[in-house]
Amino acid sequence: MTAGRVGGSGPVLQSVTAAAPDLTGRPWISQDWLDVVFVHWRVDASAVAPLLPAGTRPDTMALDGTDDDATTWVGLIGFRFTDTRFPPLGPLGRTGRIGDFVEVNVRVYTRDDQGRRGVVFLSLDAGKLLPTVGARVATGLPYWWANAEMRTGDGRVGYAMRRHGTHLRSMFDVQVGAEVAEPTALETFLTARWGMHVHRAGATRFWPNEHASWALHRASVVSLRDDLVGAAGLPFALTELEPDSVLYSPGVTTRFGAGRR
Structure with missing residues (x-):
């Protein structure tokens, strides 16, 4: 997909590409994301816009891969963190390692006034207390401590979590299918996101990443029950619908740069 103008003669909108832009500066966080399950629903952009930080708006794409101002996406993502390092525990290197855990997050897709495409995390539930607290303090992201686990077997990958102190649960199980030889424009749009928009201390910052x-692999849902999407402020009935896209990846090693306006 080629780049276009954000609006009028404004900045050029970042292209949708499977290859990461070069990360400038020293990486601030490094971690492995493994056994990643991507479950997505398309939704009207007007349902997402009120949930976004200042300076961002919904990033849009239709099912056929064309830009469509009315259509954006909600993702329910499960994966395993390994070899994770957060700044409160030291710089990148062995002193910063805090072990492995499972995360389930709800995310939506954004573009900003500088033309940068990214994600906004509406919630992130992690199965380990220390990284949950560390990430909240270091980044301002809406992390929650949860009981969370991964399940595998017979070509299936599943995640189950319950947020501590609440009734909120999420459980989804997918059958992994054939590897994708060439991702569609939409599949690239939903997975290859090279930064996140985070609102903190009165300002919205963009945190670039690379991997x-x-x-x-394409995948299919075996079972799904979720409270997180509705709790994040999106339509409660959304996760009762059949997802519009289900994908799986063995994973990547990713690095984040420091946030900037």
């Missing part, structure tokens, strides 16, 4: 191109 190798995703090795993707």
Whole structure:
């Protein structure tokens, strides 16, 4: 997909590409994301816009891969963190390692006034207390401590979590299918996101990231029950609908740069 103008003669909108732009400066966070399950629903952009930080708006794409101002996406993502380092525990290197855990997050897709495409995390539930607290303090992201686990077997990958102190649960199980030889424009749009928009201390910042191109497999939902999407402020009935896209990846090693306006 070629780049276009954000609006009028404004900045050029970042292209949708499977290859990461070069990360400038020293990486601030490094972690492995493994056994990643991507479950997505398309939704009207007007349902997402009120949930976004200042300076961003919904990033849009239709099912056929064309830009469509009315259509954006909601993702329910499960994966394993390994070899994770957060700044409160030291710089990148062995002193910063805090072990492995499972995360389930709800995310939506954004573009900003500088033309940068990214994600906004509406919630992130992690199965380990220390990284949950560390990430909240270091980044301002809406992390929650949860009981979270991964389940595998017979070509299936599943995630189950319950947020501590609440009734909120999420459980989804997918059957992994054939590897994707060439991702569609939409599959690249939903997975190859090279930064996140985070609102903190009265300002919205963009945190760039880089990793190798995703090795993707198409997948199908075996079972799904979720409270997180509705709790994040999106339509409660959304996760009762059949997802519009289900993908799996063995994973990547990713690095984040420091946030900037």
